[in-house]
Amino acid sequence: MTDGRITTAKLGDHGPEVGVQGLGCMGMSFAYGPVDADASRATLERALELGVTFYDTADAYGAGENERFLSPFFKAHRDEVVIATKFALSIPPDDPTRRVIRNDPPYIRQAVEASLKRLDVDVIDLYYMHRRDVNVPIEESVGTMADLVREGKVKHLGLSEVTADELRAAHAVHPIAAVQSEWSLFSRDIETHVVPAARELGVALVPYSPLGRGFLTGSFARAEELSSDDFRRQQPRFTGENATANATLLELIRSVAKAHDASLGQIALAWVQQQATVRDLPVIPIPGTRKPSRVEENTAATRIVLTDEQLDLLDGIAAQVAGNRYADMTFTSAGRE
16 A cells, blocks of 8 residues: 555445545535635545545535535546435525425435536435434335436435434335444444444444544634634534533543554544444545545544554543533434434
8 A cells, every 4th residue: 555545345235335434525615614615626636546435415515515516526537436415404495594304205306406416417326314304204215215226316325313223214125325423432322223233234334523523633622712603613512611521531542642653533533444343344434624634644544453452442432521412412313212
């Protein structure tokens, strides 16, 4: 691996071959304060050079702006990239600040056509249900998603933040390639039910926010340091006393990082990457960044192997974390298990 390119893995029994680390693209248009389009474009290109072939977006990121932004890059490299996008977070016309979860078949059909147009592609490689509307039977929603596969608009299906039972019910309708959920040294709730179900069904896990939305890199110590429009200001574990308590937990990560001559973020990512071996299922994290140098740092983490002793030390962090990952956990799998 002298060229620095990452290895590949299959996205579950039913998905495509992708780089063992993907790229979360949300922050290039949305959620994390001011953006730099030129730096983001350079980041996309550098990621591809390093073997990152799996790119994650959603129609809700910037009300479609993220899909539009990524479209030229995808068009230039269509045969080299796997495009993942999502539906379910509808924006009411009378209130663009709100998100309404919709899983009904008419909305799914409306959403996929809009995403195809914004992305300017003929087919979406992986199409996720972004969040679960419990008022619509999941069999009905996935049935419509399966129709999109048969119609050639979508290649593979995914789900985000679903429970183990929801995953099993969906998989019985059509094979699910991947489940996307938050998974990091700070967020371990999916390990009790969702991870075993995914392993049982041959479904890949795609951890989002594997760097704890940047907190695990030490790039900020409390949300109050961030710009006023930064999404992280709304998350309980990054504010007030919670943030102060959680910052002390980085010392354990720092001790492991020193042993590997690595950064905090690289150790946090290495731990997530190594869950593929620990849990015996494909794990393809999608750290987000807008800087080429960070992509280089993140992909290098795929080559760090933590010892059993280091894994044991890091495993104890999550139980000490103060605050939930969202103010409202009902929209997560943990909130419904």
